[in-house]
Amino acid sequence: MSEEIELLEQTLDALFARHCGPAERTAAAQGLLPERLWARLVETGLTDLGAPDSGAGLPELVAVAMAVGRAAAPVPLAEASGLASWLLGATGLDPADGLLGCATTHPDDDLRLVGGEPAAPVVRGVLTRVPWGAAAGHVVALARSDRGPVVVLLPAATQVERGANLADEPRDTLRYADVTAVAAAPAPVDAAAVLRRGALLRAAATAGAAGRVLELALAYAGAREQFGRPIATFQAVQHHLVVMAEEVAAVDLAVRVAALAGPDTEALAVAAAKVAAGTAAAEVTRRGHQVFGAIGATIEHPLHHYSKRLWSWQDEFGTDRQWSGVIGRAAVGAGADALWPTVSAPLDPAPEAALR
Amino acid sequence: MSTRFRPTTLTGHELELREQVRRFVAEEFPAGEYLPGLGINAEASPEFSRKLARQGWLGMVVPAEYGGPGRTAVERFVVVEELLVAGAPISAHWVGDRQTAPALLKFGSEEQKRRFLPAIIGGEAWFCLGMSEPGSGSDLASVRTSAVRTDGGWVLNGQKIWTSGAHYADFVVTLCRTAPLDGVKHAGLSQLIVDLRSPGIEVRPIMMLNGFHHFNEVFFTDVFVPDEMVLGAVGDGWHQVTSELAYERSGPDRFLTSFPLLRIFLALRARRAVGAEAEHRIGRLVARYWVLRQMSLSVARSLDAGEVPAVEAALVKDMGTTFEQQVVDVVRELADAEQRPGGDLFDRLLAEATITTPTFTLRGGTNEVLRQVAAKSLLRGAGRAA
Numbered sequence A: 001m002s003e004e005i006e007l008l009e010q011t012l013d014a015l016f017a018r019h020c021g022p023a024e025r026t027a028a029a030q031g032l033l034p035e036r037l038w039a040r041l042v043e044t045g046l047t048d049l050g051a052p053d054s055g056a057g058l059p060e061l062v063a064v065a066m067a068v069g070r071a072a073a074p075v076p077l078a079e080a081s082g083l084a085s086w087l088l089g090a091t092g093l094d095p096a097d098g099l100l101g102c103a104t105t106h107p108d109d110d111l112r113l114v115g116g117e118p119a120a121p122v123v124r125g126v127l128t129r130v131p132w133g134a135a136a137g138h139v140v141a142l143a144r145s146d147r148g149p150v151v152v153l154l155p156a157a158t159q160v161e162r163g164a165n166l167a168d169e170p171r172d173t174l175r176y177a178d179v180t181a182v183a184a185a186p187a188p189v190d191a192a193a194v195l196r197r198g199a200l201l202r203a204a205a206t207a208g209a210a211g212r213v214l215e216l217a218l219a220y221a222g223a224r225e226q227f228g229r230p231i232a233t234f235q236a237v238q239h240h241l242v243v244m245a246e247e248v249a250a251v252d253l254a255v256r257v258a259a260l261a262g263p264d265t266e267a268l269a270v271a272a273a274k275v276a277a278g279t280a281a282a283e284v285t286r287r288g289h290q291v292f293g294a295i296g297a298t299i300e301h302p303l304h305h306y307s308k309r310l311w312s313w314q315d316e317f318g319t320d321r322q323w324s325g326v327i328g329r330a331a332v333g334a335g336a337d338a339l340w341p342t343v344s345a346p347l348d349p350a351p352e353a354a355l356r
Numbered sequence B: 001m002s003t004r005f006r007p008t009t010l011t012g013h014e015l016e017l018r019e020q021v022r023r024f025v026a027e028e029f030p031a032g033e034y035l036p037g038l039g040i041n042a043e044a045s046p047e048f049s050r051k052l053a054r055q056g057w058l059g060m061v062v063p064a065e066y067g068g069p070g071r072t073a074v075e076r077f078v079v080v081e082e083l084l085v086a087g088a089p090i091s092a093h094w095v096g097d098r099q100t101a102p103a104l105l106k107f108g109s110e111e112q113k114r115r116f117l118p119a120i121i122g123g124e125a126w127f128c129l130g131m132s133e134p135g136s137g138s139d140l141a142s143v144r145t146s147a148v149r150t151d152g153g154w155v156l157n158g159q160k161i162w163t164s165g166a167h168y169a170d171f172v173v174t175l176c177r178t179a180p181l182d183g184v185k186h187a188g189l190s191q192l193i194v195d196l197r198s199p200g201i202e203v204r205p206i207m208m209l210n211g212f213h214h215f216n217e218v219f220f221t222d223v224f225v226p227d228e229m230v231l232g233a234v235g236d237g238w239h240q241v242t243s244e245l246a247y248e249r250s251g252p253d254r255f256l257t258s259f260p261l262l263r264i265f266l267a268l269r270a271r272r273a274v275g276a277e278a279e280h281r282i283g284r285l286v287a288r289y290w291v292l293r294q295m296s297l298s299v300a301r302s303l304d305a306g307e308v309p310a311v312e313a314a315l316v317k318d319m320g321t322t323f324e325q326q327v328v329d330v331v332r333e334l335a336d337a338e339q340r341p342g343g344d345l346f347d348r349l350l351a352e353a354t355i356t357t358p359t360f361t362l363r364g365g366t367n368e369v370l371r372q373v374a375a376k377s378l379l380r381g382a383g384r385a386a
């Protein structure tokens, strides 16, 4: 890992350690952006990290998402840096003030251009379950047009249907009835690329959260005593811990590898990371809760901040079943002889960071 | 994170080696004609192993001073994974290449290295592992086979079991007691390199479920073992076998065993791979292959960096071998038919895979015991962090 990334992780861990208390969580659960924390993130440039001029690439953005997961941070930092500022930046459009939301290419999205000028088109349609959509000052989205997909920068929606995931993270559905976009440009990437990136960021956050549950479980198992000894001495408990460690290691590595993958391997690497995230989420929540016993099933205990996120993130930006379907369709289509070359494909070009 | 798996990939030079291996494998095993072996359950073919030797692909990690090519763990990984994917008959050289060569390099005397390493590299000597006994499986330190001092060496008595390849191997690396049990059972153990042609040795076959003669019982009755055949220091046996395990644990042989089955399923039962459900299930397998291979490769890379990724290797073995079994389950369910052991290539391979699956999570130490070892060190790590 490069020193810059290590520094980034330390900065984020420290920020979140200071600013993810009950007050922030309560605000976030009501759809209110925790102001102080967000202001600190904006100040440090972390919310714009995906912009082309920041010099950060996927490995950095993945590190950010992992840190969000590790802290169960109640802020849309991974979306703002990894998706919104990236997508907007790729078009050369100027960033907007306030929280910049980003649509997720949800299967129920339907947004199209219905008129106006090319630089300020009129759009109509719906963006489904946008992270922090109601709190966003502006929203970046892909819209359909006769000349192909267009990136539009939209004002805050006036028609909002508030929603949330299991962890009370806002997921708001936004309707635009002939609204003039603030800015627009031909999309430099397609919806599949946005979805892939979102999936990778969710997998990264999953790796962070699942890793934290493992740490908590190891510590708890060492401290909690029953039958006169720490429960960590029971083999059945040890097996839970080991399987958790395995799945955490798998998703963690899968995500880091995917962040380095080139055009030939990106599709498989990201899909595999999201599938690994699904498996990790399932094993780590089930086994993690088993290790904690009843205390873990209460609001009192911090475990739920992680497990509820893991349960939600499994299915965001494509369920793991959809992603395994993508991999399987490609593998079956390519046939038996392509199977091993696919599985063993090198990251290309060989990233220097991967060879140290 | 309590474990360290760093992303890595093959370099241009490693990819060139791989192309060489792929060309070799394609010639040796023309697709559609060859019934692939399943990992280290594959047959032993001294002839094939010697062909590999001529390519320079046995004992690859042995440095030039002992006649080896001085290749890296990753280069060995590259060769081994291609052979496993093809289902090549690798058993003859397997133990010598994977286990004995690194053990000799690490613990062997100068004389042992000069004698055995060139023989491993040249495909001239086959080794097997005499660890398990009828009374000592998972509890390996409880072995009772014992060696007693005599003039110029040791007199060995006892019995080993499940000794893979003892019927064709030249040497059995034998874990035995060289000092009487004195409270601490991990002390007083040594490994002897025993010539299987020595007087007093009897090898009796044991048949596996597939009728295959893979492993054996080995009886030692007053077998003389000269001093120079003690591996490393007398009494160092437990340390040796536990540190060898890091090499043994996490290689491609721990997740690719049933790969040929999935490949042949796609080739010969393509119509069973149609539809969303089949694609989803196959996609899960492919995703897991991708990730496990990255993990296993990462361990090889860190061995080359001089690290000892013992927990990482244990996790990969547990996950990998469990997964090898899942692959067989998924393929069988997708094939959705009665098993016909006498059918086509796919039927035969599925039958073979089905009845060898139990061995995947046993050999080299059972997964239950492996998890226990891994858990202890994860908990120790967490204790340190706290």
Ligand SMILES: Cc1cc2nc3c(=O)[nH]c(=O)nc-3n(C[C@H](O)[C@H](O)[C@H](O)COP(=O)(O)OP(=O)(O)OC[C@H]3O[C@@H](n4cnc5c(N)ncnc54)[C@H](O)[C@@H]3O)c2cc1C
Pocket (backbone or CB within 6 Å): A235, B128, B129, B130, B131, B132, B133, B136, B137, B138, B139, B161, B162, B163, B164, B165, B215, B359, B362, B363, B364, B365, B366, B367, B368, B369, B372
């Ligand atoms: C195909 C094959 C090839 C082999 N080749 C060799 C070889 O070449 N040389 C060699 O020396 N050995 C070889 N073995 C033996 C192998 O190492 C042993 O099978 C293995 O160590 C387990 O020992 P066991 O079979 O006696 O089972 P046991 O140790 O009796 O275990 C039986 C069951 O009890 C469980 N168990 C035991 N102890 C514990 C514990 N503390 N906690 C939880 N569960 C426990 C085990 O996990 C297992 O499920 C081979 C085995 C196979 C299947």
